[in-house]
Amino acid sequence: VFERERLNGHYGATAFVVGNSFSAVPYLIIVSLVPGAIVYYLPGLHKGYQHFFYFVLLLFACMMLVESLMMIVASLVPNYLLGIITGSGIQGMMILGGGFFQLPNDIPKIFWKYPLYYIVFHKYAYQGMFKNEFEGLKFDNNQDGEQILRDTWQLELGYSKWVDLAILFGMVVVYRLVFLGIIKATEKLKPVVKAFMDVPPKPTTQIIENLEAIMINLPNTGN
Numbered sequence: 362v363f364e365r366e367r368l369n370g371h372y373g374a375t376a377f378v379v380g381n382s383f384s385a386v387p388y389l390i391i392v393s394l395v396p397g398a399i400v401y402y403l404p405g406l407h408k409g410y411q412h413f414f415y416f417v418l419l420l421f422a423c424m425m426l427v428e429s430l431m432m433i434v435a436s437l438v439p440n441y442l443l444g445i446i447t448g449s450g451i452q453g454m455m456i457l458g459g460g461f462f463q464l465p466n467d468i469p470k471i472f473w474k475y476p477l478y479y480i481v482f483h484k485y486a487y488q489g490m491f492k493n494e495f496e497g498l499k500f501d502n503n504q505d506g507e508q509i510l511r512d513t514w515q516l517e518l519g520y521s522k523w524v525d526l527a528i529l530f531g532m533v534v535v536y537r538l539v540f541l542g543i544i545k546a547t548e549k550l551k552p553v554v555k556a557f558m559d560v561p562p563k564p565t566t567q568i569i570e571n572l573e574a575i576m577i578n579l580p581n582t583g584n
Contacts, residue, residue, distance in 0.1 A: 363377050367548075374541060374544040374545050374548065375541060377544070378537055378540060378541045378544070381432075382537055385425070385428060389421055389424045389425060389428070390421060392424060393417050393420040393421040393424055394417050397413075397416060397417045397420050398413075398417075401413055401416055406494055407493065407494050407497075407498070412493055412494075415489070415493050415522065415523075415526070416490070416493060418526060419486060419489050419490060419493070419525075419526055419529065422482075422486075422526060422529035422530055422533060423482065423486050423529065425530075425533045426482045426529065426532055426533055426536060427452070429533060429536035429537055429540060430448065430451065430452070430536060431444070431448045432540050433536060433539055433540050433543060434447050434448045434451065436540060436543045436544060436547070437543065454477070455477075455481040455482070455483050456483055457473070458473045458474070458477040458478050458481055458483075458484075459478070459481050459483025459484050459486075459487055460478060460483070460484050460487055460488075460515075461483070461487050464514070464515050465478065465515045465516075466515050482528075482529055482532050485525040485526075485528045485529050485532075486525075486529065488516050488517065488522070488525045489522045489525035489526055489529070491510055491514050491516055492510065492516065492518075492521070492522035492525070493522050494506075495507070495509050495510050495514075496510070496522070
């Protein structure tokens with residue numbers, strides 16, 4: 362739809378990306394808020410509206426990131442089915458390197474930790490969630506939430522959970538800019554590729570080996 366309307370001169374790539382981003386916000390807020398309220402209060406997570414508000418914001422940021430990632434994939438792959446397969450594979454690798462199934466100190470250093478662990482958004486989502494739940498808690502065995510975050514989950518406590526959230530929203534902007542760049546690059550490259558593909562083939566010289574057939578078809582000159 363975008364390509365057809367762009368060719369008709371209705372709007373450009375920048376207007377499409379900005380409009381698409383803002384139009385998705387209300388729906389993603391609802392998707393984050395309603396299931397988030399069900400999930401948050403049923404297991405009895407940290408009480409207080411501020412913690413719930415942070416929980417919903419973090420879900421919203423993750424939804425925006427997933428949508429942005431899939432739009433990048435959709436702009437690169439040729440069809441819907443391949444897009445789902447590619448996007449699922451990328452998401453699976455991100456989840457494996459995010460620090461949940463394998464704690465940060467146990468993640469293999471090559472590729473999985475450097476650089477994957479530090480560039481996937483799951484790391485900052487996990488850290489924000491854990492900090493939101495454990496910070497400020499006291500337990501009966503003289504442990505506090507910060508000890509669990511540091512010793513059990515091996516989180517980075519040098520910055521607050523709001524920094525993790527800010528990083529996620531920064532990633533949303535980066536992903537959308539990458540999507541915009543891909544669309545603009547495609548606009549520039551398509552005419553070049555089309556012109557290259559439309560070049561007529563060079564004429565080839567056909568060698569006829571049967572010279573006798575040629576001689577038979579020549580007019581008789583008397584020689």
